[in-house]
Amino acid sequence: MPDIKIIFPDGNVKQYEHGVTGLDILHEINGRLKKEAVAVKIDEAVYDLQRALPHGGALRFLTFDSREGKDVFWHSSAHVMAHAVKQVFPDAKFAFGPPVDEGFYYDIDAGHSISLEDFDKIEQKMADIVKADRPFERAELSVDEAIEIFNQRKEDYKVEQIERLGEPPSIYKEGDFIDLCRGPHLPSTGYIKYFKLLSIAGAYWLGDEKNPMLQRLYGIAFPKKSQLDEFLHRLEEAKKRDHRRLGKELDLFSIQDEIGPGLVLWHPKGAFIRHKIEEFWKQRHLEAGYEFVNSPHIARKNLWNTSGHLDFFSENMYSPMEVDEQDYLVKPMNCPFHLLIFKSKTRSYRDLPYRWAELGTVYRYERSGVLHGLMRVRGFTQDDAHIFCRPDQLNDEVVKLIDFSTGLLKAFGFDDIDVYLSTRPEKYVGTPDNWDRATEALRKGLEKTGVAYEIDPGEGVFYGPKIDIKIRDSIGRSWQCSTIQVDFNEPERFDITYIGADGEKHRPIMVHRALLGSLERFFGVLIEHYAGAFPLWLAPVQVVVIPITDLQHEHAHKINAELLQAHIRSEVDDRSEKVGYKIREAETTKVPYMLIIGQKEIESNTVAVRKRHDGDQGSSTIQAFVKMIHDKVMSKTLS
RNA sequence: GCCACCAUAGCUCAGCUGGUAGAGCGACUGAUUUGUAAUCAGUUGGUCGCGGGUUCAAUUCCUGCUGGUGGCUCCA
Incomplete structure (x- = not known):
């Protein structure tokens, strides 16, 4: 008897037999979603694609692009990581393994120290689990049943959780690995294509420093390789703008x-x-x-x-x-x-x-x-x-x-x-x-x-x-x-x-x-x-005057003096180096403006303006340049 | 404070299983006179974080301390 009424995002309504799953519905759909859906949302509740929908309602498939989709994806990734850890360290006991803003972690009591050197082994096991593409199977148990299962497996933390939960728990089974979990999870492990363990840290059981310390393994996973690459690239970029590093480089x-x-x-x-x-x-x-x-x-x-x-x-x-x-x-x-x-x-x-x-x-x-x-x-x-x-x-x-x-x-x-x-x-x-x-x-x-x-x-x-x-x-x-x-x-x-x-x-x-x-x-x-590139009004050095050869030194110093008179923080780079070298150094020390002074500029009484990040801006009179700087400082222009 | 990891030249880093250290950049000196992100050559530079132990011998192994990194707890 068709008693599950599904309302699609486009307004279509369709009846389904009891027991229909998200995957079943997905099979009727063509296009991107079919490949990318990770979970299904009925009204406000998120369900596994492989789970029989408990009731009808407004349906929406979730992909990795949404926050909820990421959570499902990373939650399952944490589960796979735990399974891999269990294979490497059979005595490991597991606490919590949630998704976080960026990635996931699992708190583990491994009986001994897990170190970075174990990451390779764990990642390899994870790869095996992903490759096996085993389904995540959900089951709902009574409190007593659940306690018995986890007691058998010596999962003390899980037993404690069940006791604290006080309501009938659900578990997820993937191969021979069983985890206490509300879910939802991905249909199978094969979804977790690209992943990486990131770091290891200590974390107190239940976040209380009086409790024993567990080891927290952080990881990240994505459906696409480009996403993993981009993530790792972003980590690099964040490192480059680390204030500790820039503080040293820029002598702050x-x-x-x-x-x-x-x-x-x-x-x-x-x-x-x-x-x-x-x-x-x-x-x-x-x-x-x-x-x-x-x-x-x-x-x-x-x-x-x-x-x-x-x-x-x-x-x-x-x-x-x-x-x-x-x-x-x-x-x-x-x-x-x-x-x-x-x-x-x-x-x-x-x-x-x-x-x-x-x-x-x-x-x-x-x-x-x-x-x-x-x-x-x-x-x-x-x-x-x-x-x-x-x-x-x-x-x-x-x-x-x-x-x-x-x-x-x-x-x-x-x-x-x-x-x-x-x-x-x-x-x-x-x-x-x-x-x-x-x-x-x-x-x-x-x-x-x-x-x-x-x-x-x-x-x-x-x-x-x-x-x-x-x-x-x-x-x-x-x-x-x-x-x-x-x-x-x-x-x-x-x-x-x-x-x-x-x-x-x-x-x-x-x-x-x-x-x-x-x-x-x-x-x-x-x-x-600012990644060290302070806006003009804050920059400790606002302008570097760069004479091209010794012949322009005198003129460059004259210009510098004019700038200083106008309360512009200026320096002359009159070292015996090529222009390219001086420009490079001004760029790496993030000076907002460079004035290049050659014979042409002396003859026409102008300055060649170069802007940090943006390159050559053409020539300008010194008066116009000073006015521009003053305007930008006054308005605290950020770029 | 707790867990894991790290500490070699001013900076970034090499240095396999023990035999007292190297590179690039920087700095300095000289040459070069240069047109929009690195000119060339030379010189300088290290009690291998500090202390103890094992050893014929420790930068390397063990250990204590100091400092740092990523987290946990805490917070401007």
């Missing part, structure tokens, strides 16, 4: 053993770029009604008691130093200082809000394994500010902040952002009631600006909830920079007040915020975003 910064891990030296060129960023930042902040403050690097221990840092943040703080028999601590945050500036005199409701900004350098103990170039360091400068306002001003301030932040980031070419609202964590100060008010304020602000956001439960800071803005760089990676945190608690702990219109004392609300985040991380992100 260094981190040295003698000083200590996570402590950054800004070299002249890097420091110059930082200077331009700070200059811009300060200008924008003055325009937005901020005032600047400054605070010391250390303070008495008791200050950090008052603020709650010693109770909630001490694992990130350095040990006290003794000064005149008193303990002092290096600051991990700037907020207590700003609170005390507020407290230094009586404040009136008329003067709120105060917006106090500081490029404040803080030090935090980060565990050695988390340090990473400029992205994660132990000493860094936050572009910090604290806003003290009345309750009736809060909403407006939050809205302003979101706009201010996105505007600032846009100037650097970051248009693509992800926004998160992080709520109360397990360890927190203050009352749940205050937390709710603060969270609500942030949520309202977000709603008002209309930006799309996600909730990040339990990810707030100890003193308040926060909005985090993550920016996407030019190759699509996401970086956390801006953070906006509403805090009802610190004002209470420091007992700060203002005098209201009613002549009574009132408690102000405090907003903590860093927009670029830290200058170190932001610089690292910028280096990778």
Whole structure:
């Protein structure tokens, strides 16, 4: 009896017998899909192609091109990898093996260390499994049946999962390999044509560092060879724009053993770029009604008691130093200082809000394994500010902040952002009631600006909830920079007040915020975003004047002097090298403009302009060139 | 901190199963006077991350430490 009603994307409706599978339907279709479909979606649920459809509905075949298709493809790939590992290491036990953004992994307890040298063997076994083109067969079991199967196979982690699941599990069988899995999976192993194991890492069972550590094998797989090649090529490209590598090549910064891990030296060129960023930042902040403050690097221990840092943040703080028999601590945050500036005199409701900004350098103990170039360091400068306002001003301030932040980031070419609202964590100060008010304020602000956001439960800071803005760089990676945190608690702990219109004392609300985040991380992100080719307004050297022979040296220096007069950062390359060599060097050091000066240019009193990446731009008068540079710097043109 | 891996000249890297090290680029010197991504020649450069052990002999094997890489946990 035909009782499965399928609605096709083109609107056609067709009835099928009970037991019909995606593959059956696929066979009736011609074209690309027939070869490329990896799963089928009925309404909102994704099913295996080989599985009898449990019910009818709107049908859509999924290919590798879709997110869901990739997940199915990579999930099955993880399964194949696990099977291969099992063949190489028969005692291996398996935990989780999900697809991720790019590829898949499987957490494995192999009984001994799997190392990179085992990759070849595992990949060969995977190739055998793929070649055998065995079907993935689904079965649904009772909890007891499943536990028995996995107990027999000594799959302790799987048994634990089943017990935690508490509902009848499904399993997938491929050859003699059985995995606990919700699915869906590819019809057979043969789909996984091109794959590669990528890396190996440690990962705690269930993500808890108290649990034993498993080995996580990462891999990637594609239906087409070109896709695998492109993926590997992209890895290479990402490597080329790695800020650690570019930082060295372009002489921007260094981190040295003698000083200590996570402590950054800004070299002249890097420091110059930082200077331009700070200059811009300060200008924008003055325009937005901020005032600047400054605070010391250390303070008495008791200050950090008052603020709650010693109770909630001490694992990130350095040990006290003794000064005149008193303990002092290096600051991990700037907020207590700003609170005390507020407290230094009586404040009136008329003067709120105060917006106090500081490029404040803080030090935090980060565990050695988390340090990473400029992205994660132990000493860094936050572009910090604290806003003290009345309750009736809060909403407006939050809205302003979101706009201010996105505007600032846009100037650097970051248009693509992800926004998160992080709520109360397990360890927190203050009352749940205050937390709710603060969270609500942030949520309202977000709603008002209309930006799309996600909730990040339990990810707030100890003193308040926060909005985090993550920016996407030019190759699509996401970086956390801006953070906006509403805090009802610190004002209470420091007992700060203002005098209201009613002549009574009132408690102000405090907003903590860093927009670029830290200058170190932001610089690292910028280096990778621009691949080291900083836009004109940031480039430490904007122009290299290149005389062709000694005969043009004098003229070249004259032009250079004119450029310097016009506040253009220019240098002359008057070494005894060929033009090609000098151009190559200017290109590799990513100088935005080159001016080639030969006899022709001297005679016509022009300059031959060459643009980084784009080559010869023809000749120009020096006046026109200077004007163009000025215009681009003024408008902060990115290209 | 945990798991795996790595550490050789300023940089990128060679150096098979132990017999105290090489290349390219860079830097320096000289020649060359050059028209849009590498002119030629010469010179310089290393306690083979640091300490201990095995050995007649250790850059190579073992071990401890330091630092780094990819992850996990944590985070600006």
